[in-house]
Amino acid sequence: MLNRRLMLQRSATVASLMAAAGVWPTWAAAQSGYPKAAFEARSMADLTKTLGLSTPTESxxxxxxxxxIAENGGAVPLGAAVALPGVKRLMLLIEKNPNLLAAMFDLTESMEPSLSTGVKMGQSSDVYAVAVMNDGRVLFARKEIKVTLGGCGG
Incomplete structure (x- = not known):
């Protein structure tokens, strides 16, 4: 049976090994290499300018x-997919959230351009799925989601 001291020592050892191997969890935005301004953008125009993208086209x-209708804005399931090959990046944007950019995923040709995640929404808003294609095109789709109970506190 493990005593508390031995358990803490082993936990510290595992944590230090994980950190040394580079698999310790870190803040995604800080490690992603994306400009901090991308996560601070307040509009689609600001975001495309910050990331150096062309003007988005609805597709x-x-x-x-x-x-x-989301009954709880603190946990809203969202998904995005693209029915074309050559997707380089897939993003989810929430127009009325304090931070427009909710999620950003870089994809390779071997990955299916489809994702799902959970987000917080402070109020009813348009949600955008934005696909950056290998050829430089930027495509998007929009959906309005009504929130009955806010989740962002703002």
């Missing part, structure tokens, strides 16, 4: 999924 090849 039926991009879909954004989520509930029509």
């Amino acid at each position: 039926k090849a991009v879909t954004v999924t989520g509930p029509d």
Whole structure:
């Protein structure tokens, strides 16, 4: 049976090994290499300018999924998918959140351009799925999600 001291020593050893191997959890935005300004953008125009992207075009090849009405803004399931090959990056944007950019994923050709995640939404808002293609095109889809109970505190 492990006593408390031995358990703490082993936990510290495992934590130091994880840190040395580079697998210790870290703040995603800090390690991502994306400009901090991307996460501080307040509009689609600001975000595309910060990331050096072309003007986005609405496309039926991009879909954004989520509930029509979210009863709790603290946990809203969202998804995005692209029905075209050559997706380089997939982003989820929430227009009325304090931070427009909710999620950003870099993809490779071997990955399916489809993702799902949970986000916080402070109020009813348009949600955008934005796909950056290998050829430089930026495509998007929009969906309005109504929130009955806010989750961002703002």
